[in-house]
Amino acid sequence: MDSKSRAHTSAKQEWIFQLILHLTVFHFVIIDHEHGQMVYELDWYQLAFFANYVCANLLISYVLLPRYLYRKRYLEFAVYCLLIVVAVILIEEFVLEKIFFPNTRGSDFQGAILSLGEVLSVLGALTGVKFAWDSIHRQREIDELKLMVKDSELSFLNSQINPHFLFNNLNNLYSYAVEQSPKTPEIILGLSGVLRYMLYECREAFVPLLKEVEQLRNFIQLYELQIEERGAVDFTTKNVSDNYQIAPLILNVFVENAFKHSQSGQSDEIRISISLAVDDTGTLHFSCVNNFEPTDFSNGENQGIGLKNVKKRLALLYPERHRLEIEQKGKEYRVSLQIKLQTP
Template structure:
């Protein structure tokens, strides 16, 4: 496991925190009570005793914690920490007290319990705050990594949308060009408009709902050119306000999937119904229904890139605020998506 180097600002903040923490703990060490009154008694020996605690805290906090406790070497950490405390007690009893109190506690080992109580209380406070600091730092790093992972995955998923859409429509465009269909220029113009939206207006995490609906209408019209005279497409909207925002290119995946299934299974009587509505609380309800022939039912159950892609994007962009229901039957494919939208 590689150690993580602190950034300069982070290291500076930590050392400032340690200085303030040590001053605060030292403040409590020099506090005393006499006759019910709180008094402060500051002597040189108190500073010497506290310096003895400081080296032990720095050793435990910056050597034993990262090398043993955080690497789950609990037994070794416990033994080394115990040894460190013993050394602190020995220095205090046989060195410092011999210097500052040669005729009192330093004369024998009777004050060891008092020394141990003070040593443990100080070290527990100092080391405990260091553990808490590290926990907060690790949580911040985890949050940053989650955000980076989410952005990376969304970037990857979004990069799959354009090639997937482009691949399907270039095949259609090629067929129209080979047949020298008069619809070819209109198809190229529609494709250009849809791609312009994908490339230039979808760079933000969310877009105005009205723009997404306009794109969806262009998207439907683009596909409708391909089934003209072979079926009907109905598109309904209700309460579409510009103040609501939505992640781009979510709804068009379901529409594309519906057209693909219907066209692949039958050459006529294609029926698609798409509706988008928003209630007063900002809950968007999107439904898409398409028909197909019964013999194509097995193939419709196969999961393509588009549907799996949009499911992952929904889980990343709208965790716990969306509901996706897909109901395939032998002759129809029905999708109902609900998303709680936010306003600008």
């Protein structure tokens, strides 16, 4: 449904609601009390008096509210509302009552106070409900806008993942190709499998946890080829099943950083430990620990978009449902992440 059709539907719903509201208020206006019982008295003068209220309400609801109150011009709104109330009372006392009650109520202005109470109660009900309707509608628009912004930001962040991964691995692949390493075809095959998953299998906002862990295992094996015999990589999982879903590629950045930082400052004795477990409450516990030799690269400014990206994604996808701790002690870099997973 386009914006024009949506606006037309909303306007139609509002006018139907206004009709029901006015009929409901009119129902209470024509009720009279005699001997402790409610009696309905419908006469032409009641229709005329209520029509006077309806005109005033429409003027306040569809002119004063959007033009003054919603634009925070409160003083002007109050002044014009006061003038409208005065005009309603004058019309009621000097026009309508002169027509329908020429010899009784319309002969003087003694009923002005009574009229003021009735006018304020009826206009307060009609205008108040209109204000509430507008507030609900504006909140719905704000929620839709927030959702659009969230989806747009997630799309932008996701679009950064593939180029970021591809850039890092193509550099490594280039080095192996220059050295004519026999592992080059194996790396290309592994890279192709990971990219296939990124492009075709994780288009949804959430994917089965088991499939994501399998992809993460392939991702680790791809990087493990690059360190050859220079260290050890340990990857363990526990209680992983398809009973839960997770945002795709949310863990890859931490693994990628672990390999990158470990290799940047040392040529051997690389140690990387990665663990992933799901407890009985459906909380994912992810840990990634690696050793490294401090260099200018690891001092902060050149860490790239990876960590910033994943922190934003976590904040958008798991608000108040995740806990991320990144700690550097000496020559050890430790990442701990807990995520409250969702079921399919």
